[in-house]
Amino acid sequence: MSGPALRNQDSHHAIHEANAGEIQEAMSMLTGMGDKDTKTVSEIRQALLDLWEEKVMAHAMEEEKGLYRDILNSRPETKETLVRLSRDHQLLGLLLEKAKTQLRVQSAEEFIAINRAMLLLLEIHSDEEEKIL
Secondary structure (H helix, E strand, O other): OOOHHHHOHHHHHHHHHHHHHHHHHHHHHHOOOOOOOOHHHHHHHHHHHHHHHHHHHHHHHHHHHHHHHHHHHHOHHHHHHHHHHHHHHHHHHHHHHHHHHOOOOOOHHHHHHHHHHHHHHHHHHHHHHHHOO
């Protein structure tokens, strides 16, 4: 059984917006800093990866463990949508792993590009997910 905040469309939307907002804020801090090899840049990059891991992916795991099962049990016709949403979570995880493993060798441009791709996928995913709540 999933928590009430996940099942309520407005609450769930607020969670999505808060996560995306924090990521956008961290990305905007990096934009313009270029490839400066400073402690600050490294800390912001790591903080951004931590946001993805601790907020977005943790939220995704909660959805997989409870919300999606609850929805499927009550509305079997949503199965295809839920499969696509689960695949989105997998893709976000793969992109995050790529960003983490290449953290030290990526240019600032590459790092921001992969985070923008992840953010775009997250926005599309969130819109689709909120339609079935």
